[in-house]
Amino acid sequence: MREPHPYIPNSSRRVKEEMLHDLGVDDVEALFDDIPDSIRKNSALNLPPARSEMETKVRVEDMLSRNFSTRDVVSFLGGGVWPHYVPAAVDEIVSRSEFLTSYTPYQPEISQGILQSLFEYQSMTAELMGMEFANSSLYDWATAIGEAARMSSRVTGREEFLVPNYIHPDRIQTLRTFCEPAGIRVIEVKQDRRTGALLNGDLQNKIGSKTAGVYIENPSYLGFFESNARGIGEIAHEKGALFIIGADPISLGLFASPGEFGADIAVGEGQPLGNHMNYGGPLLGLFACRGDRLLRQMPGRLIGMTMTKDGTSKAFAMVLQTREQHIRREKATSNICTNEALCAVAAAAYLSLMGPQGLEKLGKTILANSRYAMEQLRKVDGLKVPLFEAQHFKEFVVDFDGTGLVASKVNAGLLQQGIQGGICLHEQFPELGESALYCVTECHTHQDVDRLVAGIKKILEER
Amino acid sequence: MMAFKQAQWNEPLIIDRSREGVVGFSLSSPENLPADVPVGLLRKKRPKLPEVSETDVIRHYLRLSQENYGVDLGIYPLGSCTMKYNPKLLDRIAASSKIQDLHPLQDVGSAQGILTILHELSEWLAEIVGLDKVSLQPAAGAQGEFAGAMIMRAFHKQNGNLEQRDEIIIPDSAHGTNPASATMAGFKVVEIPSNKEGCVDIDALRVSLSHRTAGLMLTNPNTLGIFEADILEIARLVHEAGGLLYYDGANLNAMLGKAKPGRMGFDIVHINIHKTFATPHGGGGPGSGPIAVSKKLEEFLPVPTVERDGDRYYLDYSRPNSIGKVRSFWGNSSVLLRAYAYILMMGREGLEEVAEVSVLNANYLARKLSQVRGLELPFPHKVRKHEFVLSAAKMAQETGVTAAHLSKRLLDFGVHAPTIYFPLIVDEAMMIEPTETVSKQELDEFIVAFSKASTEAYTNPDVVKDSPKSTSVTRIDEARASHPKTMQLTWKEKVRAGRET
Numbered sequence: 033m034r035e036p037h038p039y040i041p042n043s044s045r046r047v048k049e050e051m052l053h054d055l056g057v058d059d060v061e062a063l064f065d066d067i068p069d070s071i072r073k074n075s076a077l078n079l080p081p082a083r084s085e086m087e088t089k090v091r092v093e094d095m096l097s098r099n100f101s102t103r104d105v106v107s108f109l110g111g112g113v114w115p116h117y118v119p120a121a122v123d124e125i126v127s128r129s130e131f132l133t134s135y136t137p138y139q140p141e142i143s144q145g146i147l148q149s150l151f152e153y154q155s156m157t158a159e160l161m162g163m164e165f166a167n168s169s170l171y172d173w174a175t176a177i178g179e180a181a182r183m184s185s186r187v188t189g190r191e192e193f194l195v196p197n198y199i200h201p202d203r204i205q206t207l208r209t210f211c212e213p214a215g216i217r218v219i220e221v222k223q224d225r226r227t228g229a230l231l232n233g234d235l236q237n238k239i240g241s242k243t244a245g246v247y248i249e250n251p252s253y254l255g256f257f258e259s260n261a262r263g264i265g266e267i268a269h270e271k272g273a274l275f276i277i278g279a280d281p282i283s284l285g286l287f288a289s290p291g292e293f294g295a296d297i298a299v300g301e302g303q304p305l306g307n308h309m310n311y312g313g314p315l316l317g318l319f320a321c322r323g324d325r326l327l328r329q330m331p332g333r334l335i336g337m338t339m340t341k342d343g344t345s346k347a348f349a350m351v352l353q354t355r356e357q358h359i360r361r362e363k364a365t366s367n368i369c370t371n372e373a374l375c376a377v378a379a380a381a382y383l384s385l386m387g388p389q390g391l392e393k394l395g396k397t398i399l400a401n402s403r404y405a406m407e408q409l410r411k412v413d414g415l416k417v418p419l420f421e422a423q424h425f426k427e428f429v430v431d432f433d434g435t436g437l438v439a440s441k442v443n444a445g446l447l448q449q450g451i452q453g454g455i456c457l458h459e460q461f462p463e464l465g466e467s468a469l470y471c472v473t474e475c476h477t478h479q480d481v482d483r484l485v486a487g488i489k490k491i492l493e494e495r
Numbered sequence: 496m497m498a499f500k501q502a503q504w505n506e507p508l509i510i511d512r513s514r515e516g517v518v519g520f521s522l523s524s525p526e527n528l529p530a531d532v533p534v535g536l537l538r539k540k541r542p543k544l545p546e547v548s549e550t551d552v553i554r555h556y557l558r559l560s561q562e563n564y565g566v567d568l569g570i571y572p573l574g575s576c577t578m579k580y581n582p583k584l585l586d587r588i589a590a591s592s593k594i595q596d597l598h599p600l601q602d603v604g605s606a607q608g609i610l611t612i613l614h615e616l617s618e619w620l621a622e623i624v625g626l627d628k629v630s631l632q633p634a635a636g637a638q639g640e641f642a643g644a645m646i647m648r649a650f651h652k653q654n655g656n657l658e659q660r661d662e663i664i665i666p667d668s669a670h671g672t673n674p675a676s677a678t679m680a681g682f683k684v685v686e687i688p689s690n691k692e693g694c695v696d697i698d699a700l701r702v703s704l705s706h707r708t709a710g711l712m713l714t715n716p717n718t719l720g721i722f723e724a725d726i727l728e729i730a731r732l733v734h735e736a737g738g739l740l741y742y743d744g745a746n747l748n749a750m751l752g753k754a755k756p757g758r759m760g761f762d763i764v765h766i767n768i769h770k771t772f773a774t775p776h777g778g779g780g781p782g783s784g785p786i787a788v789s790k791k792l793e794e795f796l797p798v799p800t801v802e803r804d805g806d807r808y809y810l811d812y813s814r815p816n817s818i819g820k821v822r823s824f825w826g827n828s829s830v831l832l833r834a835y836a837y838i839l840m841m842g843r844e845g846l847e848e849v850a851e852v853s854v855l856n857a858n859y860l861a862r863k864l865s866q867v868r869g870l871e872l873p874f875p876h877k878v879r880k881h882e883f884v885l886s887a888a889k890m891a892q893e894t895g896v897t898a899a900h901l902s903k904r905l906l907d908f909g910v911h912a913p914t915i916y917f918p919l920i921v922d923e924a925m926m927i928e929p930t931e932t933v934s935k936q937e938l939d940e941f942i943v944a945f946s947k948a949s950t951e952a953y954t955n956p957d958v959v960k961d962s963p964k965s966t967s968v969t970r971i972d973e974a975r976a977s978h979p980k981t982m983q984l985t986w987k988e989k990v991r992a993g994r995e996t
Contacts, residue, residue, distance in 0.1 A: 034844050039580050039773075040852050041934035048852075051859045051935060060851045063858055063878055066722050067754045075755040078622055082842030085584050092588050092836045098608035101596035105605065109598040112823050119520070121549050123590075125556040126777075133565035133581050135573055136779040138914070140973075141966040142501060142906045145563030146778035149556065152509055155985040159542040165984050169780070171634035174823040182679075202823035209819045213648060213681030250536075257536050286528075288538050311609050312599025312824030313634065314781030327984075333779065336982040341972040345505060349976040351984070357637070357675035358917070362684040367675035370635035370769065370784075374777030377556075384509050384552045385519035388541045393522050403529065423536055443602070452601055474522070 038085075102309075106480045107452035110427050110471025111253065112173065112200050112301065113309045116282060117475055118382075122306040125381045126374055136333075136370070140349040147348035150373060151335045153380040160284045160383070161298035162291020163320035167332035169376040170317030170368060173278060173301035174203045177247060178210025179319065179331045179366055180297045184245030184274045185216050186329050186365070192217045192242045194273075196230055200253045201460050203278075216244065225463065228256040228420040230264055239271050249278040250293065254457075254469060255402075255427030256420045257287070265294035274326075281305055281318060281379075283425050285391025286399065290320075297321045306382030307375050316375040330355065331366030394474060398426050402472040405481045409470075412488055419467055426473060430454060433465040435492055443468070445491035451484055499909030501967045502561035509555050510986050513545040519552050543987060562967040563778070564911055570933050570941055574882045574914040574926025575670060575718055575745050577770030584840070585774065585833035594832055599824040603809050609828060610808035614801040616835045617785075623846070624744070624764045625757025626787040630796040631826035636745060637672040638821055639765025639784030640712070642797055644680030645818040646763055646788060647710045647739050649795040653816065660709040660737070666695055668719060668918040670745060673712045682709055689920055693719040693874040695729055704732060710739035714746045715759060716880035718918040718926065719873070720857060722754075730760025739763060739792075744784075747771045748930070749854050749881035752847035762789045768827075772834035783830040797821055852931035853881045856938060860929050861885075863942045868949045869893060873921055882928035884921050885913075891923050896952035896959045898923040903970060904951070904962040908944035 036044045042051065052060065064072065083091070102115050109115075126132065130145060137143030150168040157166035170176045181193040193211060195204065197220040204218070211218050222234040230248060239246065246268035250258050258264070265275040276297040277290035282304040290298035302316030303309070321330060336351030357364040386394065406428055409417040414434035418424055432439050443453040454468035461467075472481065547555075564571070571578035589595075597606060617629040633639040644663065651657040663677040664685045674684040685703050690696040694717065711733045715723045723729065733740050742761035748771045750756070756764045768774055769782035776782065788796060798817045799810040810825065841849065861883040865872035869890025872883065887898040902912030902925070914926040929938060951958045963970065975981045 034848055037841075037845060037848055039582060040848055040931045041937075042852050042856060042931070043848055047935050048855065051855055055855075055858055055862060060855055063851075063854045063880075064753050066724050066878055068724065068727060070727070071754045071758045074758045075625065075750075075753055077752045077843040077846060079619055079843040079846070080839065082845045083840050085582075085840060088836055088840040089584060089588065091839065092612070092832075093591065093593075095608045095612055096588075096591055096593035096832075098611075099593045099597055100601070100605035101592050102598065103592055103596055107598055107601065109600050111600065113599055115596070115598070119549075121519075121553055124553065125560075127586065127590075128557065128560040129567040129775075130560040130563040130565045131778050132586070132775045133567045134563050134778045135571060135576055135578055135776050138573065139564075139902065139906060139912050140971050140976075141903065141963050141968055142564045142911065143778075144967045145559035145561065148506070148508070148559050148562075150778075152986070155508075155510070155987065156542075156544055158985045159544060159987065162540070162542075164988065171638065172823050174820070175634070175638075200823070202820055205820040206822055209645065209821055210679075213645070213679065215681075257533075259533065259535070262535075284538065284542065286538060287536055289540075289542070292539060308595035308829075309598050310595055311597040311606070311828035313783075313822075313827035314830060315634075315823065324979075334984060336976055336984055337986075338971065338976040338982045340968050341970045341975070345968055347968040347971045347976075349971050349973060351977045351982055353977065356671075358671040360675075361671050362674035362678040364671070364675040364678075367637045367641055367672050367679050368635070369637045369672050370767075370776070370782040371780040372634075372777075373779030373781075374775075375781060377778065380509075381552060381556055384545050384547055384555070385549060386544070387513075387518060387520070387546045388544045389546070390518060390520035390522065391542070391544065392538075394520075396528055397522060397524065399529070399532075423533055447602055447605075452598070452605070455600055 105450050105452050106483055108454045108470045108484065109452055111455045111469055112202060113312055114304055114471055114473060115309060115475045116304045116473055118306050118308055119385055121385060122378050122381045126378045131374060131377060137350060144348055147335050149377045149380055151337055151348050153376040154335060156380060156383045157318055158320050160281055160289065161320040162289030163298050164322035165327050166320035167330055168335050169372040170319050170332055171372060172315035172317045173299060174206035176299035176317035176319045177203055177207050177278060180276045180299050181207060181211050181216055181245060182214050183329050183331065185214060187274060187326060188244045188272065190242050190244035191215055192219055193244055194219050194221050194238055194246045196221055196223050196248055198223050198228065198252060198254050226421055228252060228254065228422050229259060235267060239267060243271055243273040245274040245276050247276040251280055251283055251425045254420065254429050255424045256422035261293040283395055285388065286395025287425065296326060302375060302379045305379035307378050314372055314375055316372045316379060329365055332368050332371060397474045401474065401476055402426050402428060404478060405472040408481055408485045412485060419464065427469055427471045429467050430470050431465060431467045437495060439466045439468045442488065442491055446487050449487045451487050499965050501965060503967050504558040504562060506555060506558045508986055509545045509547060512547050512551050512555065515546055517546045517548050519547055519549045569910055570937050571911040572913050572927045572929050574928045577748050577928060577930055579773055579930040580932035581773050581775040582837065585836050588836050589829045589833050594829050607808055610801055612832060612835045614803055614808050616831055617801060619838050620766055620785055621787050624766065624787045625755025626764055627790045628793045628796060629785050629787045630800055631785045631831055632797045632821055633784040633786060634822050634827055635780060635782040636765055636767040636784040637676055639786045640672055640676035641679050642786050642821045643741050643763040643765055644677050644682065646792055646795040648680055649816065649818050650739060650792060651709055659706055662707045663709050664703050664711045666713065668717050668920050669712060669714065670743060673743060677712065693721050694723050697725055697728065700729060700732060704736040708736050708738040710741055712741040712743060714743035716746050716749055719884050720879040720882040721874065721877050722880055726759045745770060746881060749850050751850040752843060753850050762792060768830055768834045773837045774830050774833040781827050781830055783827040849931050856929040856931060856933060857881055857883055860927060860938055864945055867945050869952060882926060884918065885925045886921050887923040887925055890952055894952045894956045896956050898925050900959050901948055904948040904959045905944055906963040907965040910941055910944050
């Protein structure tokens with residue numbers, strides 16, 4: 033007989049015996065008699081023995097202490113997950129255990145709190161994106177593009193999906209995984225090597241009667257804006273295709289929304305909105321669209337505001353569930369069930385704190401900080417910053433070609449000085465030479481940037 | 496029984512608390528916009544976001560939290576959802592800056608702590624399910640299913656017969672995600688019926704198996720909580736037909752240390768971390784859905800996997816036949832970290848105790864509830880595992896009180912209702928999974944709640960039909976809630992009479 037366990041009240045011997053007696057069996061093993069012996073005898077667990085809570089805490093914290101966080105080193109990494117300040121109030125709200133320990137709100141009357149929070153999240157996401165509707169979350173930006181491609185194909189009955197070629201490697205790979213079994217071909221459209229703008233000629237060559245959707249990002253993976261977003265949307269619409277825009281929500285207090293550029297579907301990564309980086313997950317897939325035709329094909333959960341049956345008060349519930357797997361099974365618009373609800377609550381709390389003014393001000397701060405970094409880096413001999421001649425936000429490409437150094441060597445040198453450099457791009461985009469994607473947010477001070485510049489200079493001097 | 500009254504704040508939408516000029520942020524150094532930013536890129540219309548103070552935001556969401564029921568408040572017996580207690584230690588650990596402030600692309604040398612944890616967790620999960628290799632990437636159970644179905648696809652493609660093998664067989668008692676995931680991965684779904692014992696009908700399986708079979712998706716114990724005792728025969732038949740066996744890990748809790756899916760003959764398994772390994776469900780997510788596979792399928796796993804080279808841990812992309820990626824980066828790391836701490840603390844004996852007591856609790860509850868008037872336990876002579884399904888069909892027939900009514904009445908007694916109308920093969924189904932973390936007193940209180948509701952159904956059915964009354968809001972008409980004329984999806988949207996359904 034084992035020791036009683038703090039999480040398992042009925043592990044106490046007396047209680048267990050009482051319950052077994054009620055069931056008319058002597059031993060709990062009798063409840064597993066229906067499992068064939070050949071399975072049972074080979075199923076013992078070869079795992080470490082149990083530990084106390086204190087021992088567990090000490091051991092896990094010791095292991096975690098070997099990590100260097102962005103508080104230990106100055107980091108210029110972005111590219112899909114970015115360092116942004118998370119207000120204390122947001123952490124407080126998502127740690128409320130009534131939210132934290134609740135399930136999907138299948139019983140709406142006793143789950144109004146999470147339902148109203150998610151309804152507010154949907155409202156704010158739709159506002160930010162300039163769209164009519166938003167769902168209550170997908171897993172991340174990459175899967176949101178995958179769902180958008182499949183939705184475009186369902187809506188148009190077509191099987192080609194156009195994307196820009198300077199795209200996050202995880203996004204394109206995830207998109208291909210989502211598209212291949214649906215028979216959707218993912219086609220990359222070239223971007224101008226100098227400005228990053230989508231090449232009109234290449235777009236015209238590749239778009240046609242088979243095109244289900246045209247996807248662009250503003251700002252893009254490499255930090256620059258597509259200046260002709262509206263025009264691209266018009267071309268897509270002329271050909272009967274949907275227009276999909278991916279956006280960084282933290283830019284949308286200042287920069288134009290996907291809706292303002294004419295998008296039918298908007299996607300993005302919600303991690304910047306009050307969610308920690310957490311080594312890449314959980315993330316928060318933003319998904320919004322407009323028009324009833326698209327709404328009916330939308331993936332994921334939707335929360336609606338309605339009234340109680342007796343008409344006495346407003347009430348919230350999961351709605352339009354006939355799109356979803358638990359009702360429609362193989363005919364569902366997506367298989368998604370568990371989503372990123374708590375991350376969506378964090379985003380709702382974050383956007384409530386920021387409001388329209390805060391988000392605009394934050395956009396300006398990030399713009400100014402990243403501009404300062406570009407200006408300072410540009411002064412270093414041999415660096416081209418930014419590589420693309422366009423408006424940038426938060427991220428930009430530093431080209432090391434003029435220094436004769438490879439980007440990975442620069443990063444190694446920076447790391448020795450306690451600085452984590454940007455993402456090396458050579459492997460994915462050889463044509464961009466020895467370059468790296470740098471990210472500067474409100475979390476970076478001028479001193480951080482100055483340290484980076486001094487660090488690079490030092491490496492160049494020692495070359 | 497406890498008197499229950501949920502908070503009723505009648506809290507307005509946060510946007511309705513908005514007052515121009517009120518702020519909830521503190522940002523240093525306001526910056527003017529540089530003159531050279533193209534006007535065409537700037538936002539023209541301000542988003543309609545609330546202008547509220549931090550105090551407003553905290554009060555608003557804390558009031559809403561009080562209008563929400565969680566595991567920390569009481570029993571949450573949704574079947575197949577494994578709503579067990581989430582140890583507080585796990586949240587404390589996950590709040591560390593040493594996980595929250597890690598960037599996924601930082602130099603692996605500066606992330607050795609978390610990589611060690613992820614690697615060790617991968618090995619433990621492989622051991623727990625009895626398979627060879629794990630990918631931690633999928634964000635949730637359904638994504639694990641999709642990844643698993645994509646692996647079936649890659650396997651048959653490599654063998655040159657994907658075009659022929661385009662069917663996945665799924666029992667009629669399966670979770671809805673199974674057929675949805677199989678379809679997403681490009682397969683046709685062949686549904687097979689359950690037999691009189693509530694298990695896979697072997698004859699129906701035989702008939703369905705063919706050269707077109709890519710695989711079978713199964714949960715064991717099944718959604719009735721019954722162990723598929725013919726599993727070895729099922730596995731043999733599917734393998735002989737050239738198919739693969741997929742294990743839906745939603746019901747893994749009862750199998751810990753008792754029966755490894757790998758020993759049952761399964762080739763691919765997904766694990767719902769947020770169920771079996773006690774991480775909080777967050778009102779619908781985040782979860783985490785790692786997959787484990789047998790040796791012959793390792794080459795198809797998503798990239799990258801966490802590998803070890805002596806004392807050094809790294810991310811390995813060298814898997815040319817991989818299905819690619821199913822999401823960005825490596826997985827829901829902070830959820831996985833919690834699971835690591837949970838397994839470390841429970842140890843092998845703790846996990847086995849989890850399985851035993853979850854099964855003890857389910858059988859105890861099944862026995863007692865089947866004695867409540869109007870409720871029946873289908874397949875009564877079968878021992879249950881972690882969960883069971885009651886039928887309220889008799890009550891519905893005799894009193895007009897349905898499983899839906901009954902579940903609403905339970906809310907009035909301060910307990911969460913079971914999953915209802917699932918699985919589809921039981922009439923007026925109520926699917927109940929107590930988990931190992933409830934006490935006998937709580938089980939007994941739950942039984943009293945059910946008995947009271949039953950008595951009411953036979954004496955004063957309108958009380959049950961008009962419930963709930965003790966929750967933050969009274970009964971919601973779900974049909975009306977999905978009707979576009981009486982529902983809105985954002986605070987801006989007007990309820991439009993003309994919208995199509």
